[in-house]
Amino acid sequence: GSLQLGLRFLRGISEERARDFVAQRQDLLRSRKQAGNNAMLSSHSNSPGENVGSLLDLHDVIALCDCFYAHEKILLAQANCFALYDSNRRNILWLLIARPSALMPDVDHVLFPEKPTLHEAWDNMQDDFASSESTFGPHPMLLLRNIGWPYAFPVENVTPAMALKKKRHKTQVVVAGLIMVRQMPGTAKGMLFITLEDETGTLNLVVRPDTHARYKEWMTNTSVLCVRGWVQENGPNPSVLVTEVLPAVNQKNLPGAPPDQLERDYTLW
Template sequence: MYASAWLKYHFPAAFACALLANQPMGFYSPLSLVSDARRHGVRVRGVDVNASGARPGLEPYRGPTPAPPLTAGRPQPAIRLGLETVRGIGTPQAEAIVAGQPYAGLEDFARRTGLPAPVLEALATAGAFDCFGLTRRQALWSAGAFAGISAELLPGTTPGTEAPELPGMSPVEETIADLWATGTSATSHPLQHLRAHLERGGALSAAQLPDVPAGRAVVVGGLVTHRQRPPTAGGVLFLSLEDETGLIKVICNRPVWESQRRTALDRAGLLVHGHIERDRGATNLIATRLTPLRIGL
């Protein structure tokens, strides 16, 4: 545990990349790992058919400032998500794509890889064709036309590949597209799009809870990352919620979660009412009421 903590502190990009490259494993989902890395100053880049490896890798930092972010006094590289994260792509297909890099355009990519329409569309949804100067909607339009392209056709003669003028995806739509296509997002978290709505309802973020006095009643909202009900806990249900600022530890005593069993055990997002508890420096939320968080993005 000490070695892991040392690596995460001194080399957060490499540490997070190693965890992502060895999924499925451990306690946290790729979305949680990527969100945590971003909160610690690590730049994460999305899938790119000309830049991604089969699995996540590290790249030199290229950003708006000439110097890369520093952690523990060390410059940090960026994480590039791997092709294996895209829906429908296995290791052989990802390695074949990497072997053919670089590609001149979407038609060249489709012709040389021979991937079926669902995989091309998943790559387009993930923004993997941005390197060709295409928006995600333009790439989705063209991907279907290029799928199964015949080698007998001359390049540039495939009909129906030029997309009409299409509006770009909104930030919310891009987050949904990322989650559908890869299970994570390099640039956003679903809860950040709900923050204004949550604040209007008086909900606090994970980052605000350490400043709240013990015993005060609060409400929080987040995605449920873990549910645990160990036999030794006397019927207590432990929940972990995640928002765009961090993780929230929630303790649900038996009367609370049993009276709201379906909400506690089945919902992907929750609004939790409760009061703050401090335990040896840790901040917990003792739940008194659970309601579904309807993420109607």
């Protein structure tokens, strides 16, 4: 199955213009359905009516988007709102921004070449975070490991979450992942607990007050952490006692970086 998210999920879309778009789409669907029903009656067809996906094509939906401002059209393309018709977001962005006119009658025939799969997924991930602060594609850590590793520490020596269970107590490891949860209970005497997630699972970090004070900036203002520490046995789910936070040498590659800082290889466009 699949989950359909509404336009409210996107950051920066006007509710008024979103409602206008939905109303116009419903009107167009209603007229197409009526035309289809009349055609079936006149031909005495017993086949079921067309589904909604076949009633509106890509250019119908693109035309309906004229109610949005330019920056909203960019968000719609970034958020992959047209995946039903074309998963190449650059094609969609071009169609939205450069609608055919007397000066440019053939712009709807311009198609961008596909990029290598991982690079396409990388751009899509960055666009997802820019438009909705989440992504439904490959896990960001999988992409970071393969094409955008932002740390000086060798990626092949980073221990995945799933492999942490095989490490012995007090083994030194380097782990990395998206920050999912930060907790500092009042009864923990200044201890900070962080849950990271990579493409293999979750892992827990334990941070002493002095370590937290030393690396507070990184632990507070980044979406991804790469840390060095010691494995602490705790039943089936060991944790890592953090001794050092490894700084990102290329912060532009971190998910959620400001759009003007995103690292892109334009030679592949």
